[in-house]
Amino acid sequence: MKHPPQKEETLPVISPKDLLRVPGKQALELILESPRPVTLVQSLAEEDLFWLVQDIGPEDALPILALASNDQWQYLLDVELWAKDRLEIDTVNQWLGLLLKADHERFLNWVLQENNELIELHLFKHIEVRIREEDESPSDFDEGYFSLDNLFYIRIKHKKYEQTIREFLDRLAQHDLHKFHQVLLELAGVLPAEVEEYMYRIRNVRLAEKGFLPFEEAIGIYQYLNPETLHEEEPQLHKHTQEEQPSQPVPVSTSLLVQDIDLFYLSLRQIEDGNVLERLQMELTALCNQIISADSLVLRDKENLVSVVRKACGYLSIALEEMTGADPQKAVHLLDKFPLLHIFRVGYGAALELRWKTEKWLKESWFVKQALDFSFWDDAWKGILEGLLKKRPLFYTGFSEGESYREFKSAEDIIHCQRALDEIKALDQLLSLAFTESIVAVPVQAYHPITYKNLLFTCWARHHQGLSEETKPLAIEELKSFFRNLWEKKTKPYQVDIKMRQAFMDWLQMRSSQSVADILDQVGNTIDHLFEELEKEYGSVALKDLDPRYIKLFLVTP
Numbered sequence: 001m002k003h004p005p006q007k008e009e010t011l012p013v014i015s016p017k018d019l020l021r022v023p024g025k026q027a028l029e030l031i032l033e034s035p036r037p038v039t040l041v042q043s044l045a046e047e048d049l050f051w052l053v054q055d056i057g058p059e060d061a062l063p064i065l066a067l068a069s070n071d072q073w074q075y076l077l078d079v080e081l082w083a084k085d086r087l088e089i090d091t092v093n094q095w096l097g098l099l100l101k102a103d104h105e106r107f108l109n110w111v112l113q114e115n116n117e118l119i120e121l122h123l124f125k126h127i128e129v130r131i132r133e134e135d136e137s138p139s140d141f142d143e144g145y146f147s148l149d150n151l152f153y154i155r156i157k158h159k160k161y162e163q164t165i166r167e168f169l170d171r172l173a174q175h176d177l178h179k180f181h182q183v184l185l186e187l188a189g190v191l192p193a194e195v196e197e198y199m200y201r202i203r204n205v206r207l208a209e210k211g212f213l214p215f216e217e218a219i220g221i222y223q224y225l226n227p228e229t230l231h232e233e234e235p236q237l238h239k240h241t242q243e244e245q246p247s248q249p250v251p252v253s254t255s256l257l258v259q260d261i262d263l264f265y266l267s268l269r270q271i272e273d274g275n276v277l278e279r280l281q282m283e284l285t286a287l288c289n290q291i292i293s294a295d296s297l298v299l300r301d302k303e304n305l306v307s308v309v310r311k312a313c314g315y316l317s318i319a320l321e322e323m324t325g326a327d328p329q330k331a332v333h334l335l336d337k338f339p340l341l342h343i344f345r346v347g348y349g350a351a352l353e354l355r356w357k358t359e360k361w362l363k364e365s366w367f368v369k370q371a372l373d374f375s376f377w378d379d380a381w382k383g384i385l386e387g388l389l390k391k392r393p394l395f396y397t398g399f400s401e402g403e404s405y406r407e408f409k410s411a412e413d414i415i416h417c418q419r420a421l422d423e424i425k426a427l428d429q430l431l432s433l434a435f436t437e438s439i440v441a442v443p444v445q446a447y448h449p450i451t452y453k454n455l456l457f458t459c460w461a462r463h464h465q466g467l468s469e470e471t472k473p474l475a476i477e478e479l480k481s482f483f484r485n486l487w488e489k490k491t492k493p494y495q496v497d498i499k500m501r502q503a504f505m506d507w508l509q510m511r512s513s514q515s516v517a518d519i520l521d522q523v524g525n526t527i528d529h530l531f532e533e534l535e536k537e538y539g540s541v542a543l544k545d546l547d548p549r550y551i552k553l554f555l556v557t558p
Helices: 016-021 024-033 037-042 046-056 062-067 070-080 089-114 116-126 159-175 177-189 192-208 215-222 227-232 234-241 263-270 274-294 302-324 328-337 340-364 374-388 411-434 452-464 476-486 498-512 516-538
Strands: 127-131 152-156
Touching: 016 024, 016 046, 024 037, 024 046, 024 062, 037 062, 046 062, 046 070, 046 302, 062 089, 070 089, 070 192, 089 116, 089 159, 116 127, 116 159, 116 177, 116 192, 127 177, 152 159, 152 177, 159 177, 215 274, 215 340, 227 302, 227 340, 263 302, 263 328, 274 302, 274 328, 274 340, 302 328, 302 340, 302 411, 328 340, 340 374, 340 411, 374 411, 374 452, 411 452, 411 498, 411 516, 452 476, 452 498, 452 516, 498 516
Parallel strands: none
Antiparallel strands: 127 152
C-alpha cells in the first residue's frame, strides 16, 4: 500500500517587522531559532539593528553583533561613539570590547582596514610604548609595563580600560604580529585633534545619507515653507521623489511607532503601492533622524524615539489637513508627489505663523505698554502665549496630558491657539479703550497679582458700589456688599443676576465708548467664560466665608 507523499514542513518566514514588533529578548530567541540567522540579521536596516540591540541590551546582544554585517557595525559605531563632535572615550572602549567578544577575527580585519584611526587614537590616549634597547633587560621596566614580543613594552594608563585594551593587543599580536608592530610604531605620529576631526567629518558623510545632518544643516527642517510655494514647485519635487532608490533594506522601526490615528496615519493605510510605501518608510526614518540632529538629541530608548516619531507625524498631519481639507484621498496624492521633508516644513510653518503673529501683536499691545507680564492673562492664556513665543513653538496643554507643553500634532491644535490669540488681541484692544491710564501700581496693594479678570471685575464692582473710579483693590466689606446684589436670590449654587450682567455690559460700553453689539462681537465668548468662572468659584460660598486670601477674580486689600 502506497502512502501519499508528505509535504515538507516549512518554518514560518520571519520578517524584520516581526522582530521589531516583539520585546528584545523574544526577538533574540526568534533569530537564534531561525534556520538562517545570518541572513535574517543582515536583512535588517542598519537603523533597525541599532534599535534591536538597544532593546536587547548591548551586552546581551553579542550573538546578534556576531551575525551583523560590517556596514551594520559601522552604523552602530557612528551613532554610539560620538557626543556632538567629540568621541566618548568610555563608549569607544565599551564597543571595542563588545565587538572583540562578538567576533574577534572579523573585527580585527575590519577595524584595522576601515577604522584604523579609531584604534590608533584610542591607544595613543591610553597607553605608553617603549622599545627595549639591546642593552636593556625586562627587569629595567617598571612593574606596570608588559610585553607580548619581548621588544615592545606597553603600559596601560587607566585601569578601567586595561581589560579591553590588553585583550585587543593580545588578539592583534596573535592575529598578525607585523600589524601589531606597525600599529604601535604609528602611535608616535598621531595628531589627536586632526585625527578626531577627520573621523568626525567622515562619520558625518556616512550619517548624512541616513538623515543625520550636521546641526547647522539639520536645522533647515524648521525653515518655513508656504504650501502655495510647494504646489508651484510640484514638477521638480515630483521628479525628485520618483528617482530610483538604491537597493538597501528599508528601515521599519520608525513606521512601526506611528501610533496616533491622524491624517498621516490614515493616508498610509490607504496606500497599496509597495514601492511608494517603502519610499515613505525610508523618508520617515530620514525625517526623524534629521529632527534628532536638529534638536541635538541622544536617543538610546525607544520610548524617546516615540516622541520624535509623534512630532514628525503631527506636523505632517497638520500640513496634509491644511492642504487637503482633511481628505485622506487627496492626502495620499500629496504623499505620492512630495517629499515628507517638504510636507513637514509646511506643517511646522503653521506653528511658525502663529509665533510671528504673536510677536507682531506684542509690539503694539496695550498690556506691554502697561509694563505688565504674561501673568496678566491668567494661567491658560499665559501658557498659550509663552508656548507660541518659544524658539520652536509648542502647544500648551495645561498639564491635562501630564506635561505643560508638547509639540503641535493636529490642525485642531493650530486652530485652538489661533482662536485664543484672536480673543486675547480683541480683549487687549478693548482694555486699551477702557483703561487709558497706568494700572501697574495695583498689584502691590492686593493679595494676588493683577489679571484681566480681576481688573475688569474689580473696576466694575467699584463703579457699581459708587466708589471712586480709581483702579485700586476693594476692601472685603465692599466686596461682600457687591456680592449681595450680584446673585439671583434662588437656591445655591447662585447664578449672576441677569440685570447685573447687563450692568456689566453698560459699564464696559461707558468705559470703552464701544457699542454693546461691538463688544459682544469681539469678546462675547470671553465675557461668557468670565461669568461662568465667577459662578463656579463663588456661587456656593456664603458671604461670611469670603476670604481675601483665596479670592482671585477680584483685587482685595489684605
